[in-house]
Amino acid sequence: MWLLFDKDPVRGDRTRRYLERQGVAAQVVTREEEIPDNGRQAAVAVFMEGWNPATVTRVKETFGVAALYCALDGVTPEGYAELSQAGYDDVIPYPPSPEYVRQWGRRASEQAADRVSLESLVGAGPRKTSYTHLDTRPFAEKPTPRRAKVIAVTGIKGGVGKTTLSVLIAGALMAKGRRVVLAELDPQGNLSGLLKLDRVVTVDRFETLPDALSDPELEQNMLRTEGGWWLIPKGERPLGLSRDGAGRLIHLTGQYADYVVLDTHASRLVSTLVGLQEADVVLAVTTADRTTWTDLRPFLQATDKPAYLVMNRVREPRRRAGDVALFLSRETGYKVVGLVREDATLYERVQQGLVPMGSRQTGDAVRAVLRAAGVTGGDSEASVEHVKRKGWWKR
Ligand SMILES: Nc1ncnc2c1ncn2[C@@H]1O[C@H](COP(=O)(O)OP(=O)(O)O)[C@@H](O)[C@H]1O
Numbered sequence: 170m171w172l173l174f175d176k177d178p179v180r181g182d183r184t185r186r187y188l189e190r191q192g193v194a195a196q197v198v199t200r201e202e203e204i205p206d207n208g209r210q211a212a213v214a215v216f217m218e219g220w221n222p223a224t225v226t227r228v229k230e231t232f233g234v235a236a237l238y239c240a241l242d243g244v245t246p247e248g249y250a251e252l253s254q255a256g257y258d259d260v261i262p263y264p265p266s267p268e269y270v271r272q273w274g275r276r277a278s279e280q281a282a283d284r285v286s287l288e289s290l291v292g293a294g295p296r297k298t299s300y301t302h303l304d305t306r307p308f309a310e311k312p313t314p315r316r317a318k319v320i321a322v323t324g325i326k327g328g329v330g331k332t333t334l335s336v337l338i339a340g341a342l343m344a345k346g347r348r349v350v351l352a353e354l355d356p357q358g359n360l361s362g363l364l365k366l367d368r369v370v371t372v373d374r375f376e377t378l379p380d381a382l383s384d385p386e387l388e389q390n391m392l393r394t395e396g397g398w399w400l401i402p403k404g405e406r407p408l409g410l411s412r413d414g415a416g417r418l419i420h421l422t423g424q425y426a427d428y429v430v431l432d433t434h435a436s437r438l439v440s441t442l443v444g445l446q447e448a449d450v451v452l453a454v455t456t457a458d459r460t461t462w463t464d465l466r467p468f469l470q471a472t473d474k475p476a477y478l479v480m481n482r483v484r485e486p487r488r489r490a491g492d493v494a495l496f497l498s499r500e501t502g503y504k505v506v507g508l509v510r511e512d513a514t515l516y517e518r519v520q521q522g523l524v525p526m527g528s529r530q531t532g533d534a535v536r537a538v539l540r541a542a543g544v545t546g547g548d549s550e551a552s553v554e555h556v557k558r559k560g561w562w563k564r
């Protein structure tokens with residue numbers, strides 16, 4: 170049984186039913202006074218926002234359970250530090266995943282015991298059973314020059330096409346015969362599933378790898394895809410890589426590859442911020458939908474590198490789409506370097522469990538984005554010309 174602390178009873182009940190469907194019994198607590206006497210039978214306590222740290226500590230100590238903070242949105246590094254100061258043992262994304270939380274639970278035998286163990290009477294703290302975070306070693310960047318161009322693909326919304334664009338970019342760069350690494354920094358991604366690769370290595374390895382590796386050593390920590398580029402799939406850490414881990418990943422792959430593509434999560438995870446700062450160029454994916462770009466400006470201000478917008482899933486006729494792109498540039502202060510049209514083949518392939526390839530038009534659009542953002546080929550002015558000729562850059 171889980172204790173689910175949620176001051177919002179409606180959401181609490183919804184979460185409870187969600188967990189029930191996954192075979193987890195949960196008891197919702199909406200107020201301090203409702204903390205049940207049978208709390209000792211709980212495997213874990215999950216808290217939504219707004220609970221007093223004193224309550225958190227009391228629950229942990231009285232019941233001997235781990236306290237997990239369940240975050241609706243991404244948590245900043247500072248937020249993470251604050252939460253662990255407030256007594257939380259871990260931060261997990263909403264909705265809580267039973268599979269992940271299980272790691273924090275008490276062993277079934279302990280749970281079943283009617284007798285109160287001496288250990289819990291003397292106030293044993295929460296037990297971490299099988300799961301331990303690998304400790305991050307501090308990462309000291311060496312002055313070795315980076316060889317790769319690092320492209321951070323980001324955005325402030327899920328489902329806008331960050332992963333799709335990352336894969337298309339990797340394919341387009343691979344077609345030029347270059348060494349390409351795609352790092353899945355999104356802890357909720359599923360690129361290995363899509364590419365049908367076993368996640369025998371993940372980005373998590375970069376938390377503990379040495380700061381210098383030979384090429385063959387590094388290749389042991391990546392998966393070769395059918396397309397020929399290398400994938401480093403997402404890991405188990407619910408909030409993604411630490412600052413050190415992300416820094417080391419970019420540093421190591423940056424010495425190895427010609428291009429490193431970072432597929433980030435749509436929120437201010439530490440790894441997203443490191444990606445934004447370390448990248449040579451940032452591509453923020455939006456759609457015409459307002460929610461995908463209204464808050465983009467402050468988000469992109471986290472980087473002082475060139476940042477551009479790519480409008481994806483464009484359905485409007487070319488002229489109208491051009492107007493939208495111009496409007497978007499004015500509103501956000503960032504230039505739109507490309508339009509990728511709604512492409513049914515992308516979605517269909519993904520539905521069929523195939524790697525998204527895109528139509529010829531989509532391929533052209535992606536190559537144009539890479540040129541216009543200065544990733545490949547001539548200078549960016551020339552590419553703007555190219556974009557202008559396409560017609561939509563004109564006022
Ligand atoms: N231009 C496009 N046309 C049609 N479908 C697209 C396009 N771009 C992305 N999609 C589809 O949208 C869905 C979400 O894309 P994804 O790349 O996973 O987004 P994100 O990584 O931003 O969450 C996927 O099913 C993908 O196939």
Ligand SMILES: [Mg+2]
Nearest residue numbers: 331332355358
């Ligand atoms: Mg994605």
